[in-house]
Amino acid sequence: MRASQESNGVSRAEDRVKRGVEALERVDRDGAKKILENLQDIAPDFARYIMESAYGEIWSRPGLDVKSREMVAVAALAAIGYAPSQPKLHIRGALKVECSRKEVVEILMQICLCAGFPAALNGLSAAKEVFRDLDKSQ
Amino acid sequence: MRASQESNGVSRAEDRVKRGVEALERVDRDGAKKILENLQDIAPDFARYIMESAYGEIWSRPGLDVKSREMVAVAALAAIGYAPSQPKLHIRGALKVECSRKEVVEILMQICLCAGFPAALNGLSAAKEVFRDLDKSQ
Amino acid sequence: MRASQESNGVSRAEDRVKRGVEALERVDRDGAKKILENLQDIAPDFARYIMESAYGEIWSRPGLDVKSREMVAVAALAAIGYAPSQPKLHIRGALKVECSRKEVVEILMQICLCAGFPAALNGLSAAKEVFRDLDKSQ
Amino acid sequence: MRASQESNGVSRAEDRVKRGVEALERVDRDGAKKILENLQDIAPDFARYIMESAYGEIWSRPGLDVKSREMVAVAALAAIGYAPSQPKLHIRGALKVECSRKEVVEILMQICLCAGFPAALNGLSAAKEVFRDLDKSQ
Amino acid sequence: MRASQESNGVSRAEDRVKRGVEALERVDRDGAKKILENLQDIAPDFARYIMESAYGEIWSRPGLDVKSREMVAVAALAAIGYAPSQPKLHIRGALKVECSRKEVVEILMQICLCAGFPAALNGLSAAKEVFRDLDKSQ
Amino acid sequence: MRASQESNGVSRAEDRVKRGVEALERVDRDGAKKILENLQDIAPDFARYIMESAYGEIWSRPGLDVKSREMVAVAALAAIGYAPSQPKLHIRGALKVECSRKEVVEILMQICLCAGFPAALNGLSAAKEVFRDLDKSQ
Numbered sequence: 001m002r003a004s005q006e007s008n009g010v011s012r013a014e015d016r017v018k019r020g021v022e023a024l025e026r027v028d029r030d031g032a033k034k035i036l037e038n039l040q041d042i043a044p045d046f047a048r049y050i051m052e053s054a055y056g057e058i059w060s061r062p063g064l065d066v067k068s069r070e071m072v073a074v075a076a077l078a079a080i081g082y083a084p085s086q087p088k089l090h091i092r093g094a095l096k097v098e099c100s101r102k103e104v105v106e107i108l109m110q111i112c113l114c115a116g117f118p119a120a121l122n123g124l125s126a127a128k129e130v131f132r133d134l135d136k137s138q
Numbered sequence: 139m140r141a142s143q144e145s146n147g148v149s150r151a152e153d154r155v156k157r158g159v160e161a162l163e164r165v166d167r168d169g170a171k172k173i174l175e176n177l178q179d180i181a182p183d184f185a186r187y188i189m190e191s192a193y194g195e196i197w198s199r200p201g202l203d204v205k206s207r208e209m210v211a212v213a214a215l216a217a218i219g220y221a222p223s224q225p226k227l228h229i230r231g232a233l234k235v236e237c238s239r240k241e242v243v244e245i246l247m248q249i250c251l252c253a254g255f256p257a258a259l260n261g262l263s264a265a266k267e268v269f270r271d272l273d274k275s276q
Numbered sequence: 277m278r279a280s281q282e283s284n285g286v287s288r289a290e291d292r293v294k295r296g297v298e299a300l301e302r303v304d305r306d307g308a309k310k311i312l313e314n315l316q317d318i319a320p321d322f323a324r325y326i327m328e329s330a331y332g333e334i335w336s337r338p339g340l341d342v343k344s345r346e347m348v349a350v351a352a353l354a355a356i357g358y359a360p361s362q363p364k365l366h367i368r369g370a371l372k373v374e375c376s377r378k379e380v381v382e383i384l385m386q387i388c389l390c391a392g393f394p395a396a397l398n399g400l401s402a403a404k405e406v407f408r409d410l411d412k413s414q
Numbered sequence: 415m416r417a418s419q420e421s422n423g424v425s426r427a428e429d430r431v432k433r434g435v436e437a438l439e440r441v442d443r444d445g446a447k448k449i450l451e452n453l454q455d456i457a458p459d460f461a462r463y464i465m466e467s468a469y470g471e472i473w474s475r476p477g478l479d480v481k482s483r484e485m486v487a488v489a490a491l492a493a494i495g496y497a498p499s500q501p502k503l504h505i506r507g508a509l510k511v512e513c514s515r516k517e518v519v520e521i522l523m524q525i526c527l528c529a530g531f532p533a534a535l536n537g538l539s540a541a542k543e544v545f546r547d548l549d550k551s552q
Numbered sequence: 553m554r555a556s557q558e559s560n561g562v563s564r565a566e567d568r569v570k571r572g573v574e575a576l577e578r579v580d581r582d583g584a585k586k587i588l589e590n591l592q593d594i595a596p597d598f599a600r601y602i603m604e605s606a607y608g609e610i611w612s613r614p615g616l617d618v619k620s621r622e623m624v625a626v627a628a629l630a631a632i633g634y635a636p637s638q639p640k641l642h643i644r645g646a647l648k649v650e651c652s653r654k655e656v657v658e659i660l661m662q663i664c665l666c667a668g669f670p671a672a673l674n675g676l677s678a679a680k681e682v683f684r685d686l687d688k689s690q
Numbered sequence: 691m692r693a694s695q696e697s698n699g700v701s702r703a704e705d706r707v708k709r710g711v712e713a714l715e716r717v718d719r720d721g722a723k724k725i726l727e728n729l730q731d732i733a734p735d736f737a738r739y740i741m742e743s744a745y746g747e748i749w750s751r752p753g754l755d756v757k758s759r760e761m762v763a764v765a766a767l768a769a770i771g772y773a774p775s776q777p778k779l780h781i782r783g784a785l786k787v788e789c790s791r792k793e794v795v796e797i798l799m800q801i802c803l804c805a806g807f808p809a810a811l812n813g814l815s816a817a818k819e820v821f822r823d824l825d826k827s828q
Binding site for chain 5 (some may be wrong): 356357358370381384385391394395396397398400401403404409
């Protein structure tokens with residue numbers, strides 16, 4: 001992965017973790033902090049693994065812009081449907097990277113086609129809470 | 139829906155079906171034909187309903203460009219994971235509307251984060267078949 | 277859809293929405309109102325789309341009586357398992373259209389065969405809340 | 415379970431298995447045989463357990479007629495979506511107990527509301543194969 | 553099932569229920585009581601069926617030790633992802649039968665490979681609550 | 691991850707990939723080769739990522755023995771149900787690391803409790819094919 005930077009076969013673990021934390025903080029500073037804190041006492045390695053392996057590798061790859069990555073994440077999480085807090089993290093993330101509220105709503109409406117109305121409605125409830133929180137914090 | 143055109147409260151069913159068929163044919167002419175043919179003898183109303191309600195309404199809404207719609211569909215269908223033929227239809231669709239093969243592959247790789255490696259690998263197998271078919275037909 | 281009424285190819289959107297609202301109100305007046313209110317500020321078109329496309333079309337089709345439709349909805353939503361509030365809506369709906377509490381419980385017990393005990397138990401918890409609310413409101 | 419017959423707290427295992435086999439054979443004789451044969455060399459206890467515990471107990475309970483049980487099974491299996499051969503068994507079963515082809519198709523169409531179009535389309539493909547096999551065998 | 557004890561084809565239903573209650577109480581005394589109480593007014597037969605059929609039969613089979621059974625249950629429930637309370641029951645159960653907290657955490661971390669990060673994170677949240685409750689009650 | 695070896699914050703990417711390939715080959719030599727080959731032309735980075743991130747990190751962690759890891763994988767994949775080829779890889783893997791065929795069958799039977807009979811039956815079909823292939827190749 002990221003061959004140009006790592007063609008010597010050496011990849012400093014710390015660098016990958018740092019790259020991942022930065023990638024996640026760029027889209028959701030509080031989300032990153034919250035994930036890390038939540039896992040600190042039960043699975044600190046896993047917090048590190050998420051930053052390194054999910055955000056430091058997959059998420060940091062060129063080939064797909066970060067707005068598209070957030071749209072993909074919102075769509076996939078809403079379609080799966082069982083993880084109420086993660087869609088919220090990525091809805092916040094999407095809004096941070098040029099996705100309009102309208103686009104988020106359209107993505108979630110479209111989910112009814114692939115995964116049915118309950119999944120779409122659950123996604124829209126998550127979006128509603130995110131929008132309300134953002135309006136309050138302004 | 140589509141309020142500007144239908145503000146008089148009249149929406150010709152035929153128009154919505156026609157709009158849907160056109161929307162689907164724009165991204166996958168053969169896919170549209172195949173869906174309609176497959177349903178013809180068992181549930182012809184359902185073929186019509188898909189065109190009218192999915193492609194003629196949700197899919198034809200402004201607010202999200204068709205490339206994003208296809209990316210959302212590929213992501214959601216790969217994440218759900220149980221429907222091998224539908225991801226292929228939308229992978230073909232995505233390629234028709236400016237999505238590069240590389241972007242499709244990145245979307246499917248990213249699915250491992252939300253839904254695990256089996257879902258991502260199944261999605262990539264579907265993409266591989268689509269790419270191969272396209273290469274053959276040229 | 278509903279060819280006899282719409283054979284001239286014209287279907288007044290308002291009529292379909294009205295038919296859907298009536299269909300939903302017949303089984304769950306408060307449920308219909310709540311869905312519409314919840315979506316009002318975030319996705320009003322989607323509220324309308326659900327009434328028109330889900331309840332005004334699929335749900336209003338002849339060929340399956342409304343009691344069977346509610347039983348199918350309870351079963352499918354319990355089997356999917358991720359949508360706690362929607363099973364409740366359709367459990368209330370089923371009770372409104374001649375389904376006995378006993379039948380609802382039997383349907384949810386049977387779900388353990390197709391989808392495992394957690395799905396069945398979650399469905400029964402939803403039913404328990406619905407029954408309790410109904411007993412209180414009398 | 416089945417308290418009236420078993421109020422003495424004794425339930426002959428063989429009786430429950432026999433009751434289950436009869437219940438399954440009543441809706442799908444070949445399906446029952448096929449399940450038992452498939453499991454014979456790998457998990458014969460499981461074949462017995464399915465007959466005893468699924469069909470001999472849940473399925474044989476009063477409180478829900480067998481037509482409704484088959485409709486519930488078709489709906490739940492189509493909604494889950496990952497098990498192509500089981501919906502077919504219960505589609506055949508439904509047809510054996512007074513469910514019309516039209517009702518089966520309506521149930522499967524309705525699944526698009528709870529679980530999306532791919533699940534509904536997969537269910538309809540299964541139904542199509544069942545109908546075709548039945549037409550051939552006549 | 554359990555052929556040696558039941559080779560005469562007679563299996564006292566009460567014995568199977570008792571065996572199941574004992575099996576569940578061995579891993580989670582309060583869990584067993586809670587399941588039975590929760591179902592008492594809505595589906596008492598189902599409480600009995602779970603004890604008899606799930607814990608008295610499958611769970612009581614030789615061929616897999618109870619620690620492995622609990623690990624399998626934790627893994628499967630976390631992978632499915634939609635049932636927050638059941639993973640907790642089996643996380644408590646696993647800890648009762650020699651599974652270390654570390655092993656539970658490793659199982660849940662590994663779930664990210666099969667089912668994605670949201671499923672793993674939801675599982676770890678459940679584990680965190682169980683660990684905290686246990687620490688408090690000491 | 692793997693702090694003792696990497697406490698200087700440097701982790702050679704090649705080492706992690708090598709560790710992953712070895713870990714996978716230890717349980718399924720042909721499986722490893724097949725995954726790598728299948729991805730070679732469409733997503734070679736992903737093949738590398740799976741080896742590095744799944745098998746070189748999570749799978750290679752101490753804290754859970756490899757037999758337990760394979761049992762967890764078989765259980766989770768069978769419970770999810772939509773990925774027919776992956777359960778087979780891990781059933782083969784489990785047999786390689788001291789899991790008996792009987793234990794694999796018990797795990798898959800137990801899946802009916804968490805995820806229903808179709809998931810358990812699909813898992814048992816996968817096991818049957820694996821057992822048959824192994825018997826043939828001897």
